[in-house]
Amino acid sequence: MKAVSALIRRDLGVAMRQGSSLGTAIGFFLTVVMLLPIGLGPDQALLQRIAPGALWIALLLSVLLSADRIFLDDYEDGSLELLASGPISFELVTLTKACVHWLTAGLPLAVIAPILGFLVNIGPDQVLPLAAAMIIGSLGISLLAALGAAVTVGLRRGGMMVSLLILPLYVPLMIFGVAASTPQTIMAGSAASSLMILAALSLAALVMVPIAASAALRAYMQ
Secondary structure, eight states, X not given: OHHHHHHHHHHHHHHHHHOHHHHHHHHHHHHHHHHHHHHHXXXXXXXXXXXXXXXXXXXXXXXXXXXTHHHHHHHHTTHHHHHHTSSSOHHHHHHHHHHHHIIIIIXXXXXXXXXXXXXXXXXXXXXXXXXXXXXXXXXXXXXXXXHHHHHTTTSTTHHHHHHHHHGGGGHHHHHHHHHTTSHHHHHHTOHHHHHHHHHHHHHHHHHHHHHHHHHHHHHHHO
16 A cells, blocks of 8 residues: 555656646636637527536546546656556556546546536536536546556557547446436436446446556557
8 A cells, every 4th residue: 555655646746747737638628618608609598508518528528638648658768667567466556547647637627617617507506416427427537548548558649549449438427427417307306316327337447447458558568
């Protein structure tokens, strides 16, 4: 556990010193949220209907902007090879890096998204369900982003390939994430069931992604 905590502190320190990934993600998210009402015009009812889906799409694309950097720096400087032969299970290493990406990119956006949602006319009763769904779903988004980053770590223009490879895997997260935060499901009392399915998908990714990502990274290092 000491080795894992040291790895987390190291990766968090690197992410904070670079700062560009989080800044780019927040900047992109703010741009989408601020321009959406301008593009749709004064129809507040329409804006409220599409707001949850628009916020989820903005969250997903913002997280993807920094996905290719999850393993790339360590792969290029040889740190991944040292971690693969170190005392920590390599599956745990990949899980740790995915969680650090979530803490530095996915979680901050998931926290501020419901607050910024008032710019796109979400109702007060949507704030808590939207926040809960985004916090849970953003973990699954970062884990799948780590899988895509591992598969494309040795390729040129890997960032574009990450998006193409893992966007289909995001469809279930998007479906149940939006379903858990729309006014219709909240009023009908069915948001909790969508939230539970979303949590199950994130937990499944939590189990399977480290195994698949570590196998892909080992294949590149051989």
